[in-house]
Amino acid sequence: MAFLSRTQIVVAVGAVLLALYVLDLVRRRRLSEEYSLLWVIATAVIAVLGFSTPLLVWITDLLGMMGAASTVFAFGLAFAVAMLLYLSIKLSRLGFENHALTRDLALLRHELDEMRARDGGEESK
Amino acid sequence: MTSPARVLVIIPAHNEEDSLPGTLAEVRSKAPGVDILIVDDGSRDGTSRISREHGVPVVRHPVNLGVGGALQTGFRYAVEHGYDIGVQLDADGQHDPSYLGVLLEPVLEGKCDVSIGSRYVTSTGYKAPLNRRLGMLLFSGVVKLACGHTITDTTSGFRAYTRKVMEVCQHDFPKDFPDAPLLITFARNGFRLLEVPVVMRERVAGQSFYTLGKQLYYPYKNLLASLMALIRRPV
Numbered sequence: 001m002a003f004l005s006r007t008q009i010v011v012a013v014g015a016v017l018l019a020l021y022v023l024d025l026v027r028r029r030r031l032s033e034e035y036s037l038l039w040v041i042a043t044a045v046i047a048v049l050g051f052s053t054p055l056l057v058w059i060t061d062l063l064g065m066m067g068a069a070s071t072v073f074a075f076g077l078a079f080a081v082a083m084l085l086y087l088s089i090k091l092s093r094l095g096f097e098n099h100a101l102t103r104d105l106a107l108l109r110h111e112l113d114e115m116r117a118r119d120g121g122e123e124s125k
Numbered sequence: 126m127t128s129p130a131r132v133l134v135i136i137p138a139h140n141e142e143d144s145l146p147g148t149l150a151e152v153r154s155k156a157p158g159v160d161i162l163i164v165d166d167g168s169r170d171g172t173s174r175i176s177r178e179h180g181v182p183v184v185r186h187p188v189n190l191g192v193g194g195a196l197q198t199g200f201r202y203a204v205e206h207g208y209d210i211g212v213q214l215d216a217d218g219q220h221d222p223s224y225l226g227v228l229l230e231p232v233l234e235g236k237c238d239v240s241i242g243s244r245y246v247t248s249t250g251y252k253a254p255l256n257r258r259l260g261m262l263l264f265s266g267v268v269k270l271a272c273g274h275t276i277t278d279t280t281s282g283f284r285a286y287t288r289k290v291m292e293v294c295q296h297d298f299p300k301d302f303p304d305a306p307l308l309i310t311f312a313r314n315g316f317r318l319l320e321v322p323v324v325m326r327e328r329v330a331g332q333s334f335y336t337l338g339k340q341l342y343y344p345y346k347n348l349l350a351s352l353m354a355l356i357r358r359p360v
Contacts, residue, residue: 107202
């Protein structure tokens with residue numbers, strides 16, 4: 001651990017704090033378990049890379065990266081892209097469902113109004 | 126024909142309180158045999174109130190979904206209420222109801238599943254601006270890939286649909302603009318499209334669905350949606 005650079009420590013501590021915050025959000029039901037998974041995995045990977053210099057160096061060599069710091073950022077960026085794409089997909093689906101629900105609601109509302117008009121007409125006598 | 130077909134005129138309306146009374150009166154006088162449905166697409170004005178005052182059933186979206194969503198709601202209503210044919214007609218007075226007969230004829234005779242009231246089949250005096258003409262050329266080309274023959278007026282919102290078409294639209298429908306992507310979806314589902322010549326007028330009041338802000342986004346979105354409709358397998 002003696003050869004941990006300052007950058008590594010900052011990144012790793014940041015990742016651990018973020019992971020704790022994500023778990024706390026799940027505990028308070030502000031974030032669903034489904035979404036937390038990607039976050040927890042990503043922060044764990046970044047933290048491990050940050051703390052373990054031999055692993056980081058090995059992966060850096062394996063990928064042919066110019067420096068160890070680039071490897072950490074590359075992983076972070078890959079995660080950000082994955083998360084954004086995932087959110088876009090979710091958002092599209094939400095929009096689609098919302099669209100369908102709106103149409104259904106409108107038709108049901110119309111039917112309800114018609115039924116009320118019919119019933120009201122009979123009862124008011 | 127043994128018994129007369131039940132026809133529902135579906136009028137998608139978004140903030141159309143100014144033009145709606147005229148349109149409703151005209152449909153009633155020129156096509157007395159058809160029923161009318163207003164789909165109020167989240168209007169903030171008196172569109173729904175005016176429809177009710179005229180004794181026309183109105184289905185109201187709580188938020189604005191766009192003309193495609195309004196049309197889909199209309200189709201669902203038509204299918205649930207046992208109509209044989211649905212006609213899409215603009216609220217703004219662009220579409221002359223005296224052409225309803227021309228539009229309905231090929232559908233009633235079984236010559237096609239969707240008939241499209243077109244401004245361009247024969248010379249009807251309509252002259253579009255250049256950017257619009259280029260877009261039309263592009264999209265009628267894409268539609269031709271799907272259905273094998275040319276549809277010149279892909280953006281026409283004056284169409285008649287058979288019940289079968291309206292049923293398929295319940296689960297296979299492109300979002301937003303119901304033009305080229307929708308026509309391609311029809312063709313991919315094996316429906317036959319036919320254009321009939323109509324004369325369209327200037328809109329009386331209100332605002333077009335095709336606003337300025339959408340002019341850049343529209344070609345991109347529509348082209349992508351069209352290409353996707355081409356390669357997507359029909360359901």
